[in-house]
Amino acid sequence: MIKTPARAFAAAALALLPLTTATTPAHAAETLSLHDGIEALPQAAEVRHGYERTKFKHWIDEDKDGCNTRAEVLLAEAVTQPTIGAGCKITGGTWRSYYDDTTVQGPSGLDIDHMVSVAATI
Numbered sequence: 001m002i003k004t005p006a007r008a009f010a011a012a013a014l015a016l017l018p019l020t021t022a023t024t025p026a027h028a029a030e031t032l033s034l035h036d037g038i039e040a041l042p043q044a045a046e047v048r049h050g051y052e053r054t055k056f057k058h059w060i061d062e063d064k065d066g067c068n069t070r071a072e073v074l075l076a077e078a079v080t081q082p083t084i085g086a087g088c089k090i091t092g093g094t095w096r097s098y099y100d101d102t103t104v105q106g107p108s109g110l111d112i113d114h115m116v117s118v119a120a121t122i
Helices: 005-022 033-040 071-076
Strands: 093-094 104-105
Touching: none
Parallel strands: none
Antiparallel strands: 093 104
C-alpha cells in the first residue's frame, strides 16, 4: 500500500505514541482538596457582552414532578434530607458548603446558582 504524506505522518505519530505517554497511573497523581483546587483556579475579568437575563427562564420544573430547579438541587445536595411538603415546599435538612466548609441548617440560608454563570457562557 502506498502511503500519502498525511498517512505517513499519522503512522509515524502512532509509532511514537508509546514512547511519549506517561508511565505514572492517573490515580498516583497528586490530589488536592476541593477547596485547594478551587483556590488554584485562574481568575479573569468578567465579560457580559451579549448577555440578557430575560433570555433564560428562572427555576423551571424540567421533569414536571412539581419541584423546580432550586428544589431539585437542594434535594440532591442535602447532607441530611429535608422534608418535602405540598407544592414541593422544602423544610429542615442540612447542607455542607464546598467553598467555605460550613454547614447550613434549612434551605432558606442557601443560594442556588450556576457553577459558571449563564452570562459567562455567552
